Amino acid sequence: MSIKYAEAEPATTDATKYVGRAVDRIDGPAKTTGEAxxxxxxxxxxxxxxxxxxxxxxxxxxxxxxxxxxxxxxxxxxxxxxxxxxxxxxxxxxxxxxxxxxxxxxxxxxxxxxxxxxxxxxxxxxxxxxxxxxxxxxxxxxxxxxxxxxxxxxxxxxxxxxxxxxxxxxxxxxxxxxxxxxxxxxxxxxxxxxxxxxxxxxxxxxxxxxxxxxxxxxxxxxxxxxxxxxxxxxxxxxxxxxxxxxxxxxxxxxxxxxxxxxxxxxxxxxxxxxxxxxxxxxxxxxxxxxxxxxxxxxxxxxxxxxxxxxxxxxxxxxxxxxxxxxxxxxxxxxxxxxxxxxxxxxxxxxxxxxxxxxxxxxxxxxxGESIGTFAMESAVDELAWKLGMDPIELRMRNEPERDPLGGQEFSGRRLREAYALGAERFGWHARDPRAGAMRDGKWLVGMGVATAYHPSLQMMASVTVRLEAAGTLVVRCGLHEMGMGTATVQAQIAADEMGVPLEQVRVEYGDSDLPPGPQAGGSMQTATAAAGVLAACAKLKRTLTGLARRAPGSPLRGTRPADVQARDGGLYAGGRGLTYKELLSAAGRDHVEAEVKGSTLAFMAKFLRERRKWVKAATGAHFCEVRVDPDTMEVRVSRWLGVFDAGTIINARTAASQLRGGIVMGLGMALSEHTLIDPRNGRVVNPSLSEYHLPVHADVPHIDVEWLNEPDPNMPLGLRGIGEVGITGVAAAVANAVRHATGKRVADLPITLDKLL
Structure with a gap:
């Protein structure tokens, strides 16, 4: 069978088309229309x-x-x-x-x-x-x-x-x-x-x-x-x-x-x-x-x-x-x-x-990390007051080159850059170092910083990737979608790996009949699934390349597999190629599929091996400005900037949402959230949203988030988990800003009026 193939190399040559872009969530229409x-x-x-x-x-x-x-x-x-x-x-x-x-x-x-x-x-x-x-x-x-x-x-x-x-x-x-x-x-x-x-x-x-x-x-x-x-x-x-x-x-x-x-x-x-x-x-x-x-x-x-x-x-x-x-x-x-x-x-x-x-x-x-960073980052700030030193300078003087306990290398750590960028964007230089010295009308103004830290983890996932004759690429994995854009980012990764338009990728997830995915916890799901998607796509490309090199009349006959690229809806090498539709038609296939299976033993061996070599973590720098009423001691968070070293950002839109969500949850921890338990009988006495106080729109300022977008060389696609790093350090940044505004150190969360009066 002869194959009709593209006479010239397609115009689009970018190796990455979708990873990093602010792509709308593919489940958005279903959720906003009530179809979900x-x-x-x-x-x-x-x-x-x-x-x-x-x-x-x-x-x-x-x-x-x-x-x-x-x-x-x-x-x-x-x-x-x-x-x-x-x-x-x-x-x-x-x-x-x-x-x-x-x-x-x-x-x-x-x-x-x-x-x-x-x-x-x-x-x-x-x-x-x-x-x-x-x-x-x-x-x-x-x-x-x-x-x-x-x-x-x-x-x-x-x-x-x-x-x-x-x-x-x-x-x-x-x-x-x-x-x-x-x-x-x-x-x-x-x-x-x-x-x-x-x-x-x-x-x-x-x-x-x-x-x-x-x-x-x-x-x-x-x-x-x-x-x-x-x-x-x-x-x-x-x-x-x-x-x-x-x-x-x-x-x-x-x-x-x-x-x-x-x-x-x-x-x-x-x-x-x-x-x-x-x-x-x-x-x-x-x-x-x-x-x-x-x-x-x-x-x-x-x-x-x-x-x-x-x-x-x-x-x-x-x-x-x-x-x-x-x-x-x-x-x-x-x-x-x-x-x-x-x-x-x-x-x-x-x-x-x-x-x-x-x-x-x-x-x-x-x-653990969310409440642990509150204590540690508050204490570092208090030490800065005692030394008469800028709290950022104190942190940078003690920034380690290697892990302080185990001596392992950091698998990429650019906390210095995060603080430098954040200080410039936030206007930290305008901060008067004296407690209670900054005012806006009657309001006391305070500025505080804190470090964010959360380990980057990866477990195991099984993934199947199927290319259909109609040109649709189907990714199948029992992933979990809780609002963070799971299916969207995996579709972006698969689209880039196979060189197909994003709209031709379908992700099947949320079903135990699918290949088992990882738990959605520990900020590990994206990296774990990405590793599986990358491996399955690589396997699929090898199969397709083999078909293309054997197909009668194929322009890729005799081409070295290493020279073949998957892009623009097909396989190309040396300016020539053929589309996936042409390839599957020539091969007489209605689809080609590749599967990778996760292994618990392989995961444990990899985890223990890598733990001896590196410390992997997402880090960040929080910058907080508060206003405190000197008469009532009401605290209002007026400005926020978070700058994160979180590896490769797969989707700029969903990443910003995840980081902002963590910060908002941290504001609740800092200022309002408290499950009240009667010490006499163990009864929860505020089991409702009317008495368990969560942040509402009036409590949350505009939140700016930025990232360095430096890939982690030891994580899939260089990405790190971002679901949890956003909340770490937030409560401390608020407490440190309140300390700057009022001179009072609140060490007992949440920071309520009675603790400042």
């Missing part, structure tokens, strides 16, 4: 609705549970309790040998025990014909308890904390030199105690599940950040084959870590559907989210810094206490950033943890 459906928006025949009944004690046993009034309500299908419901299999113990074992939010076997482990634990499920009926009937369930002593007051119990255990992934302690002795001998020193409160997840889409059983086959519509581990967990808990479970999660209305684990709502929706034989939807109320989904731990932290008169650090001490629940959670990596930020010859880091009778804590945007 979330977990609670799928309809089934005879769909029933479930509501939870929550325990009202922190610890004890259920001695009786009266469901008669609830069952008598018209439209109630069943009331599930531990007395009448077949027990699920218990969750496995967490193990690094099986990372999916860590997906359980708690170790509680819901409705399989009469034990109560925290105030708010689900102890019954009402299934009814309408959601209103289910919620009303749930209010009529009357449990009786035998209460047992409970520890629910973090402040009272923190002295019982024990050293946190290190893991293969996270180290909880470190020592270099003799930090206490160096601190005692330092000419200048600060020794401060900080505290941060518990915080709760408030995604725009509360957790919801729609579960449908067909024999031993389960279909679950679920908002999750971790499709493959959730699938494996459900297979274990319900004793069915993993292949018999399909999880559909094409759209997730925000996660931030709260949807990274399997919580009670998911398990009890699946259980209720199995027991009743009906399709069941369980959409948590906002209050139920507070009671059943973990959030950020409270913490107390000590940061002590010793320095010479020129500002060079001689001692760095950072210790912390956080809490877990007795039924789950893990100590947070609070000192993680402090391991890498400053070149001190003597370092002591120690994380401690105490167990309480509260709901297990969980991941919440930059867990």
């Amino acid at each position: 459906r979330f977990a609670a928006e799928y309809s089934y025949p005879d769909l029933a609705y479930a509501a939870l009944v929550h325990a009202t004690i922190p610890r004890g046993r259920i001695t009786a549970i009266d469901t008669a009034a609830a069952r008598a309500v018209r439209g109630v299908i069943d009331v599930l309790t531990h007395e009448s419901t077949p027990a699920m299999k218990p969750p496995p113990k967490p193990s690094v040998l099986d990372l999916s074992s860590m997906v359980a939010g708690t170790s509680v076997n819901y409705l399989g025990t009469d034990e109560v482990h925290w105030n708010g634990q689900p102890i019954a499920v009402v299934v009814a014909e309408t959601p209103e009926t289910a919620r009303y009937a749930a209010s009529l369930v009357r449990p009786a308890y035998q209460e047992l002593p409970a520890a629910t007051d973090f402040e009272a119990e923190k002295h019982h904390a024990v050293p946190q255990k290190s893991s293969l992934i996270s180290e909880a302690s470190a020592n270099k030199g003799d930090a206490p002795a160096a601190l005692a001998a330092a000419p200048y020193a600060v020794d401060l105690t900080f505290s941060t409160p518990p915080q709760s997840h408030n995604a725009i889409e509360p957790h919801a599940s729609t579960a449908v059983w067909d024999g031993d086959r389960l279909t679950l519509h679920e908002g999750t950040q971790n499709i493959p581990w959730t699938r494996r967990h459900l297979a274990l808990r319900f004793g069915v084959p993993e292949k018999g479970i399909r999880i559909l999660s094409p759209y997730v209305g925000g996660g931030f870590g709260g949807k990274g684990s399997v919580w009670a709502g998911t398990l009890l929706a699946v259980l209720a559907a199995r027991v009743t034989g009906r399709a069941v939807r369980l959409a948590l109320t906002r209050e139920s989210v507070y009671h059943t989904v973990g959030g950020r731990t409270a913490s107390t932290q000590r940061v002590a810094l010793g320095a010479e008169a020129d500002g060079r650090l001689t001692a760095l001490i950072h210790t912390s206490v956080s809490r877990t629940g007795r039924t789950g959670g893990s100590g947070e990596q609070i000192t993680a950033g402090s391991r890498h930020l400053y070149a001190a010859p003597n370092i002591h880091l120690q994380q401690n943890v105490v167990q309480l009778d509260l709901l297990a804590n969980t991941f919440m945007r930059a867990p």
Whole structure:
């Protein structure tokens, strides 16, 4: 067969057409028109609705549970309790040998025990014909308890904390030199105690599940950040084959870590559907989210810094206490950033943890680093005041050339450039160094800075890339889309790799029937998926090149594979080539496909090998301006600039959105967010958006974000994760600006009026 091919080389020769551009999100039209459906928006025949009944004690046993009034309500299908419901299999113990074992939010076997482990634990499920009926009937369930002593007051119990255990992934302690002795001998020193409160997840889409059983086959519509581990967990808990479970999660209305684990709502929706034989939807109320989904731990932290008169650090001490629940959670990596930020010859880091009778804590945007950088960056600022030194200059004098603890090279670190660019753009030179000296009318004006830091991680993903005869390129991977533009950036990468227009790329994601993708957490999904897409595209190009070099009449016959380029909708070399349509037609194919599979063993080997060589991280410099009313001490953030060294930016539009979102979340941490827990009984007393105060538009200034766009040579396409670095350092930058405006150091978040008056 002869092939008609392009007579001349196409005009477009740019190696990269889409990566780096501000491309609109490809899921934007579906979301803005209402076409996108979330977990609670799928309809089934005879769909029933479930509501939870929550325990009202922190610890004890259920001695009786009266469901008669609830069952008598018209439209109630069943009331599930531990007395009448077949027990699920218990969750496995967490193990690094099986990372999916860590997906359980708690170790509680819901409705399989009469034990109560925290105030708010689900102890019954009402299934009814309408959601209103289910919620009303749930209010009529009357449990009786035998209460047992409970520890629910973090402040009272923190002295019982024990050293946190290190893991293969996270180290909880470190020592270099003799930090206490160096601190005692330092000419200048600060020794401060900080505290941060518990915080709760408030995604725009509360957790919801729609579960449908067909024999031993389960279909679950679920908002999750971790499709493959959730699938494996459900297979274990319900004793069915993993292949018999399909999880559909094409759209997730925000996660931030709260949807990274399997919580009670998911398990009890699946259980209720199995027991009743009906399709069941369980959409948590906002209050139920507070009671059943973990959030950020409270913490107390000590940061002590010793320095010479020129500002060079001689001692760095950072210790912390956080809490877990007795039924789950893990100590947070609070000192993680402090391991890498400053070149001190003597370092002591120690994380401690105490167990309480509260709901297990969980991941919440930059867990550990977000609250750890508040303490460390506030202490550095306070040391600058004591030295009479500019806080940027102090940081730059202690900027390390290699990792301060392990001595590894940084896999690209341009924090000096970020601070220099930020200082120029923000007008840092106009800052009067005296506290309370700057005013705008009656308002006290303050300017503060802080360093952002978050590790760059990469796991494993399986990816299939298929080129169809019509010219469409299909990327298939079980990715998660929570609003950050996941599908868009992978489409950009694939379009560039295969040289096709972006509009001809289709990304299939959010389905457990697809090749398994990584969890959307730890700012690792983009890099992990990108590595898979790059490998699959490379494999596909090799196959296509082989076809092109063998095809009769092909202009690429005899061409060296290394000289063949994929661009402009085909393969080209030496000014000649052929389109993909021509190639597939000549080969008699309707499509050509390539697949790469992720390997846990390969991931672990690569992770351990690279950890010995490099420290990979996204860093940044936050610049904050506040205005403080001297009469009421109301704090208003008036200007913000963040400059980030985050590797290659794949999509300028979605990246800016991610970084701004992290900064806004950091403003909430700094000024308003606080989950209030009654220390007497462990009850969350503000489980609603009317009493849990999040930033609103009036609280958020225009936020400028910039990046250096310098590729990381040891990451796929040179990119680093950006979902979490934006929040790190934000609370400290606000606190430091408030210190400059008022002269008062607030070390207890959030920064409220009473702490400044």
